[in-house]
Amino acid sequence: xxxxxxxxxxxxxxxxxxxxxxxxxxxxxxxxxxxxxxxxxxxxxxxxxxxxxxxxxxxxxxxxxxxxxxxxxxxxxxxxxxxxxxxxxxxxxxxxxxxxxxxxxxxxxxxxxxxxxxxxxxxxxxxxxxxxxxxxxxxxxxxxxxxxxxxxxxxxxxxxxxxxxxxxxxxxxxxxxxxxxxxxxxxxxxxxxxxxxxxxxxxxxxxxxxxxxxxxxxxxxxxxxxxxxxxxxxxxxxxxxxxxxxxxxxxxxxxxxxxxxxxxxxxxxxxxxxxxxxxxxxxxxxxxxxxxxxxxxxxxx
Amino acid sequence: xxxxxxxxxxxxxxxxxxxxxxxxxxxxxxxxxxxxxxxxxxxxxxxxxxxxxxxxxxxxxxxxxxxxxxxxxxxxxxxxxxxxxxxxx
Amino acid sequence: xxxxxxxxxxxxxxxxxxxxxxxxxxxxxxxxxxxxxxxxxxxxxxxxxxxxxxxxxxxxxxxxxxxxxxxxxxxxxxxxxxxxxxxxxxxxxxxxxxxxxxxxxxxxxxxxxxxxxxxxxxxxxxxxxxxxxxxxxxxxxxxxxxxxxxxxxxxxxxxxxxxxxxxxxxxxxxxxxxxxxxxxxxxxxxxxxxxxxxxxxxxxxxxxxxxxxxxxxxxxxxxxxxxxxxxxxxxxxxxxxxxxxxxxxxxxxxxxxxxxxxxxxxxxxxxxxxxxxxxxxxxxxxxxxxxxxxxxxxxxxxxxxxxxxxxxxxxxxxxxxxxxxxxxxxxxxxxxxxxxxxxxxxxxxxxxxxxxxxxxxxxxxxxxxxxxxxxxxx
Numbered sequence: 044x045x046x047x048x049x050x051x052x053x054x055x056x057x058x059x060x061x062x063x064x065x066x067x068x069x070x071x072x073x074x075x076x077x078x079x080x081x082x083x084x085x086x087x088x089x090x091x092x093x094x095x096x097x098x099x100x101x102x103x104x105x106x107x108x109x110x111x112x113x114x115x116x117x118x119x120x121x122x123x124x125x126x127x128x129x130x131x132x133x134x135x136x137x138x139x140x141x142x143x144x145x146x147x148x149x150x151x152x153x154x155x156x157x158x159x160x161x162x163x164x165x166x167x168x169x170x171x172x173x174x175x176x177x178x179x180x181x182x183x184x185x186x187x188x189x190x191x192x193x194x195x196x197x198x199x200x201x202x203x204x205x206x207x208x209x210x211x212x213x214x215x216x217x218x219x220x221x222x223x224x225x226x227x228x229x230x231x232x233x234x235x236x237x238x239x240x241x242x243x244x245x246x247x248x249x250x251x252x253x254x255x256x257x258x259x260x261x262x263x264x265x266x267x268x269x270x271x272x273x274x275x276x277x278x279x280x281x282x283x284x285x286x287x288x289x290x291x292x293x294x295x296x297x298x299x300x301x302x303x304x305x306x307x308x309x310x311x312x313x314x315x316x317x318x319x320x321x322x323x324x325x326x327x328x329x330x331x332x333x334x335x336x337x338x339x340x341x342x343x344x
Numbered sequence: 345x346x347x348x349x350x351x352x353x354x355x356x357x358x359x360x361x362x363x364x365x366x367x368x369x370x371x372x373x374x375x376x377x378x379x380x381x382x383x384x385x386x387x388x389x390x391x392x393x394x395x396x397x398x399x400x401x402x403x404x405x406x407x408x409x410x411x412x413x414x415x416x417x418x419x420x421x422x423x424x425x426x427x428x429x430x431x432x433x
Numbered sequence: 434x435x436x437x438x439x440x441x442x443x444x445x446x447x448x449x450x451x452x453x454x455x456x457x458x459x460x461x462x463x464x465x466x467x468x469x470x471x472x473x474x475x476x477x478x479x480x481x482x483x484x485x486x487x488x489x490x491x492x493x494x495x496x497x498x499x500x501x502x503x504x505x506x507x508x509x510x511x512x513x514x515x516x517x518x519x520x521x522x523x524x525x526x527x528x529x530x531x532x533x534x535x536x537x538x539x540x541x542x543x544x545x546x547x548x549x550x551x552x553x554x555x556x557x558x559x560x561x562x563x564x565x566x567x568x569x570x571x572x573x574x575x576x577x578x579x580x581x582x583x584x585x586x587x588x589x590x591x592x593x594x595x596x597x598x599x600x601x602x603x604x605x606x607x608x609x610x611x612x613x614x615x616x617x618x619x620x621x622x623x624x625x626x627x628x629x630x631x632x633x634x635x636x637x638x639x640x641x642x643x644x645x646x647x648x649x650x651x652x653x654x655x656x657x658x659x660x661x662x663x664x665x666x667x668x669x670x671x672x673x674x675x676x677x678x679x680x681x682x683x684x685x686x687x688x689x690x691x692x693x694x695x696x697x698x699x700x701x702x703x704x705x706x707x708x709x710x711x712x713x714x715x716x717x718x719x720x721x722x723x724x725x726x727x728x729x730x731x732x733x734x735x736x737x738x739x740x741x742x743x744x745x746x747x748x749x750x751x752x753x754x755x756x757x758x759x760x761x762x763x764x765x766x767x768x769x770x771x772x773x774x775x776x777x778x779x780x781x782x783x784x785x786x787x788x789x790x791x792x793x794x795x796x797x798x799x800x801x802x803x804x805x806x807x808x809x810x811x
Contacts, residue, residue, distance in 0.1 A: 061632070069491075069494075075380050096415050098456070098457060099456035099457060099460065100456040100457075100459045100460045100463070100489060100491055100492060102491060102495070104464065114632075126464050126467075126468070127747075131361070131422075154495075154498060155494075155498065156498035156499075156501050156502060157497050157498045164399070197418050283778040286438050289367070289368050289370065290367035290368060291365075291367050291368065291370035291372050292370075292383075294367075294383075295381075298381055305379060305505075306501065306502055306505055307378055307501060308376065308501075308504070309361075309363060309374060309376050310372035312363055312381060313363065316363075316365045316372065319365070319367070320365070333774070376508070377511070377512050377515070378509070378512050379505070379508065379509065379512070
């Protein structure tokens with residue numbers, strides 16, 4: 044089967060002008076762009092994703108391009124369009140690829156209300172999924188990247204997608220978004236890790252994306268079984284500690300940080316409650332990755 | 345202690361469609377009409393489920409069913425009433 | 434009619450035809466419907482007509498997402514009405530629900546799969562102050578605080594400035610008439626209030642009689658300046674007409690009521706475009722004998738404005754003339770609302786304050802529902 048990585052750069056750029064079909068888990072995007080960094084980013088990050096012909100139904104029509112007018116030339120800006128509308132303000136041109144990733148996230152978070160959408164990372168090992176809800180700065184992304192590079196299957200780094208019919212997790216296996224020091228930590232953790240271009244001075248600081256592992260992409264059609272919810276907290280010098288968290292507390296946190304808990308009404312409550320029913324809930328504090336990872340291995344042993 | 349009338353009857357508020365879970369001494373409760381979700385104490389949860397089972401009950405019976413004294417029950421019921429979950433009848 | 438939206442209109446007219454749509458067709462129709470605020474309705478129609486199993490799974494997921502949101506919004510309205518029942522318990526006189534809130538509360542045909550945001554109420558003019566006072570006690574806060582905006586709404590228009598609930602964030606529009614007292618067409622509110630019927634589920638509230646709902650829907654649409662929801666409003670009207678038409682003598686009664694309320698002109702356009710775009714079964718005699726109908730040439734002129742304006746819902750449907758048509762109708766809607774001596778200074782004021790504060794038209798603010806999907810309120 045042909046993958047995105049099999050395309051020549053020229054071919055890819057041509058497809059992006061007309062519209063490139065990209066299937067990511069249950070969602071099919073039609074992506075348009077004339078910008079070389081976008082083509083480069085996609086070629087790098089989605090190399091293992093299967094190629095699709097451009098016809099048929101797409102869930103989201105997205106585009107990242109230079110804005111029209113004088114900002115095209117002077118401190119050029121780029122914008123994200125969803126079906127002809129611009130949900131965000133334009134950004135500097137060198138944030139173009141990051142903007143595409145944020146935009147693709149937004150499409151799911153703002154619209155995919157067929158599912159319960161949690162603001163959390165989720166990975167799987169030995170058939171069990173661990174969900175990592177993350178407050179900013181909690182170290183969720185660093186852990187996610189390290190676990191994936193250690194052989195865990197990545198289902199998602201930001202959006203945990205819960206199927207309303209069976210409560211299982213729909214994988215997305217999209218690039219892991221890393222910020223600031225996390226980038227250096229992960230480069231040191233695994234020098235073979237494939238990163239995209241770094242974007243500086245974004246509203247989130249310095250941002251770079253990490254290519255999802257081939258194994259993660261290969262299992263996009265397998266839904267995951269939730270087993271644990273772990274609330275990570277990174278703190279300088281902290282002891283590595285896993286402690287049980289009260290389920291009622293875990294439930295309220297998940298509900299408050301879901302993208303669409305309220306929108307789903309009673310269904311949102313049921314899906315979230317069923318999830319907490321079937322999972323063990325934990326608080327996890329750590330400061331060292333090499334101590335953190337074995338704890339996760341043991342969790343799913 | 346808040347003065348309370350033990351013969352006063354309480355019930356779930358009109359049209360209250362509740363779903364709940366009970367984990368480790370706490371309840372989470374969803375009220376469909378308002379779409380509010382509440383995290384409440386063990387006693388509050390027991391009071392709600394007692395009224396779900398038995399309909400309207402007077403304060404003394406409710407307190408008895410939930411293993412609490414009337415004063416505690418009255419206070420908790422007042423708090424639940426603020427959340428639109430229960431009402432006097 | 435633009436070829437660009439033929440399939441969308443076909444889906445609305447004959448829901449069973451959705452079973453034949455291929456994936457490429459859906460790729461366009463889903464986006465057009467979403468832009469027009471009609472994706473939930475297509476989902477409801479698909480279920481009602483038994484074609485939901487024929488739809489591609491991915492398409493049904495999008496419709497189901499919209500139906501979920503619509504269901505939540507309608508639940509929210511019911512809760513709001515339950516709270517408002519207490520807030521307005523001591524207010525004398527009737528309180529009418531209009532449009533979306535009425536459809537949801539009374540379970541009327543337009544409600545299926547419909548999204549909406551504000552709640553529209555109508556009270557007798559004499560009760561307006563008391564209503565406002567009661568609402569403020571109940572936690573509703575007025576918006577648009579500039580002296581100019583206050584005057585615009587209270588003195589010239591037919592409503593209080595929009596009110597928002599301090600905790601629940603719902604928006605309430607309180608009217609005392611269907612059209613502003615300054616409007617070129619004068620229509621009395623008393624007959625509508627007199628004919629309104631109390632709701633079983635929420636006895637504090639009434640809804641207008643079925644005929645008056647049709648007339649209000651048509652009046653609102655054809656006096657409106659905002660056309661993003663034009664097609665959706667026409668679909669509401671079509672649903673009301675189809676439901677009413679099963680009664681014998683319906684059309685005669687509708688025309689007579691239009692005459693009585695002086696709303697024949699908007700009704701004429703409503704019937705015309707419902708027939709044209711949605712194949713509503715309006716008898717020829719009804720269209721031909723509509724009171725207040727314009728001359729044939731005036732009607733054709735309006736066609737050149739309204740038809741492109743309906744098509745502004747999605748960029749794929751727009752005609753070259755759509756932008757200009759929408760603008761012309763925007764100006765017309767203001768012209769209909771107020772005489773020239775008020776209109777010119779008003780437009781000047783808006784342009785000036787818009788330039789300084791970057792705010793839009795006071796009345797359009799609350800209608801500037803972006804086409805973006807609804808975000809979770811928590």
